[in-house]
Amino acid sequence: MTRKRNANRNAGAPTLADVARLAGMSEITVSRVVRNQGPIADATRTRVLAAISQLGYIPNRAAGSLASAASTLITVLLPSLSNIVFPDVLRGIHTAITETGFQSVIGVTDYDPLIEERILLSFLAWQPAAVILAGLHHTPTARKHLEQGRFRVAELMDIDGDPVDIAVGMSHRQAGYETGRHLIERGYRRFGYAGHMLISDDRAKARYQGLCEALREAGLSLVGEMRVPGGGSTIAGRELLEKLLAAHTDLDVVIFPNDDMAMGGIFYCIHAGIVIKERLGIFGFNGLDIGQAMPLPLSTILSKRFLIGKTAAEKLLESRERPPEKTIINTGFDIIEGATA
Amino acid sequence: MTRKRNANRNAGAPTLADVARLAGMSEITVSRVVRNQGPIADATRTRVLAAISQLGYIPNRAAGSLASAASTLITVLLPSLSNIVFPDVLRGIHTAITETGFQSVIGVTDYDPLIEERILLSFLAWQPAAVILAGLHHTPTARKHLEQGRFRVAELMDIDGDPVDIAVGMSHRQAGYETGRHLIERGYRRFGYAGHMLISDDRAKARYQGLCEALREAGLSLVGEMRVPGGGSTIAGRELLEKLLAAHTDLDVVIFPNDDMAMGGIFYCIHAGIVIKERLGIFGFNGLDIGQAMPLPLSTILSKRFLIGKTAAEKLLESRERPPEKTIINTGFDIIEGATA
DNA sequence: GCGTTTTATGGTAGCGCTGTCATTATTCTT
DNA sequence: AAGAATAATGACAGCGCTACCATAAAACGC
Structure with a gap:
């Protein structure tokens, strides 16, 4: 039976027992060497290691985990x-x-x-x-x-x-809050939000709530808000900003849930001839390298992923x-x- | 001894044997139900499944793999x-x-x-x-x-x-080759290459070689070539293009090993007032979404990752x-x- | 209706390793 | 120098599962 069983196995893959036999040690000693555990004499370790490399022994993790x-x-x-x-x-x-x-x-x-x-x-x-x-x-x-x-x-x-x-x-709530404070301090008043519909993205939701809280404290609120279905990409950000601005011509800043979408927003502004920052502020989240390499580096929050x-x-x-x-x-x-x- | 051993184990986590006992079946039958393997009577399957969910049984993969x-x-x-x-x-x-x-x-x-x-x-x-x-x-x-x-x-x-x-x-070699053909057909003649130093990136190397081959066939060769240490990012691409153009003022097209770097190149051109395409062509590799969302979509090769x-x-x-x-x-x-x- | 196949189930022996408890050198105390 | 601690090694059972073979019952063929 043993023979039959082995037929289906890694043909003759060496096991601990093989190494032990070759090294003239017990299995448990070899196991200790492999795991670097317990006291082992240098000479023993050397011998075992030699046997291991001679046989090309690879420990079986399944057996180890089980034991x-x-x-x-x-x-x-x-x-x-x-x-x-x-x-x-x-x-x-x-x-x-x-x-x-x-x-x-x-x-x-x-x-x-x-x-x-x-x-x-x-x-x-x-x-x-x-x-x-x-x-x-x-x-x-x-x-x-x-x-x-x-x-x-x-x-x-x-x-x-x-x-x-x-x-x-x-704290994503705090990040959203400080985004709001930061932009209010810079004189922005007419806030827009261009988001996505990942309802389970708790982090984006928390930032959104923090932002709203900062606005509320300052006696403000979101003037306009739109969301794309799905996860939100650069292209989505670009298209969404166009729609948002069409519906709310008087926004002076738009916050995006991530840099990808925010960069889409920037690309739309460039395309539509909207002067970024003076006419319309754009703010992202994540602090991606690529956003910082742009001619106008993206204003955003660096998350330390x-x-x-x-x-x-x-x-x-x-x-x-x-x-x-x-x-x-x-x-x-x-x-x-x-x-x- | 068994008791001692169990002390260190997942306290009373149910095993196949527990499920078998509760379902009134043998272990092997339960195993078959779990693995959806071999013929099982519907009534048996139902009973086993009930026992599994009652106990919250999670199979032990290490044991399974070992066996x-x-x-x-x-x-x-x-x-x-x-x-x-x-x-x-x-x-x-x-x-x-x-x-x-x-x-x-x-x-x-x-x-x-x-x-x-x-x-x-x-x-x-x-x-x-x-x-x-x-x-x-x-x-x-x-x-x-x-x-x-x-x-x-x-x-x-x-x-x-x-x-x-x-x-x-x-075939990355072919991609490089066709990049060369494509650009030659569009009238470019003074080629630059702005790469990185990942010598083990065999794919980038193959594209580079394909490109050179296309140039050679057309009786051309790379006019200028530079590489950044490391892997190459958007910022690196931006800085590298500046250096490359400083050393070779007469380039009419620059190829990058990836879109990230190519976008850095574009950002440099915008910054330096270089008219892209007419004055200097930029070509990337990968076909990232973000490159296609830019006001001038990046010319590149879409790899189907x-x-x-x-x-x-x-x-x-x-x-x-x-x-x-x-x-x-x-x-x-x-x-x-x-x-x- | 009797062999033959198919369907459904079980008994048992490991898989290759490590935890536990010994056991035997070896070194250290005072 | 005797006892105590430490270092180094080993015997052996068993982790939880599945491969293999066996068996019984049901379905099938002619």
């Missing part, structure tokens, strides 16, 4: 990959884990908490060492599993709420066990003055 | 996450696998074949169902493992070469076994006429 009830996998659930923000976060995560032996398994939730829940459950089957997801808002089932699991949890981007374990991000990902992953790996108190790390944001508002 | 010597993981090795191209590819991959139960493990190689090799070996420890990587150029060790492994392999982006199993992409990722993943999952003949899928490219060259 130890823990894996080296980190589950990463991102709302989207189209929005450059999340690849940046992912890049930060990878920068932090690259030398640690941890590996990331990626899921894309499409901003949908139900999809997030489904993917989360299927990923928990790997007994991950940590779970990283976006935002603090999850389904009750997802939240329950996150709370009860034997793994670390980092919730990224947002810090306005109660995290399961670690939250790393910024890479830093968020990197910080979260580092923090996560500090300890295997979840500490008693929750951690909230505010990476903050910078207002980029720019030349468009 | 079957196969996993549902797909290893994805990308050169970079900064370059928007690769998140697009990843998005395509995820679109294809999202409903299949397969999951992606991501590694970032930084365009370095040695890093690629190291990550590949560490990922093979999971006995992945498939490996997806960029390009056809790998270390001998990596190539050997790819060839001998019991998993499918897809090499993306490039098709100029001999793949291990499946290649999906386009999303399609490449999606096609590769679909093809990969068609069959578990590697077929005897290799597959090469040419997704082609489109020349976008644009307004900048």
